Amino acid sequence: MVLMDAIRFNTKSCFEQEWRVFGIAIVVVIVVVVIVGVVGLVAALSTGLTSSGRGLDTDEWEVDHSVWMNQLQKDFEDSWSTE
Structure with missing residues (x-):
């Protein structure tokens, strides 16, 4: 037992x-x-x-802004040309 x-x-x-x-x-x-x-x-x-959700946390916005500003400057200069 x-x-x-x-x-x-x-x-x-x-x-x-x-x-x-x-x-x-x-x-x-x-x-x-x-x-x-x-x-x-x-x-x-x-x-x-x-994150802002608009892509501002990357360098892409800076490139896009630079391209846009370059085109704006070119358009402005072209508008004053005497050709």
């Missing part, structure tokens, strides 16, 4: 240990997923807030 109780106790404690490890692993996975999600959300929000 004592042997059966010892086997039953060892089996129960083995299963309890497995469930504890499994439970800890699930908690760790959930915490990691939540942290990654929060970091991703913060990154997306900060990108959205710092």
Whole structure:
């Protein structure tokens, strides 16, 4: 009888240990997923807030403005030419 109780106790404690490890692993996975999600959300929000949405956060606007100003200057000079 004592042997059966010892086997039953060892089996129960083995299963309890497995469930504890499994439970800890699930908690760790959930915490990691939540942290990654929060970091991703913060990154997306900060990108959205710092970007104007009109392309002004790149150098493209400067090139476009330069081309437009050059054409405006050329048109102005052409309008005063005496040809």
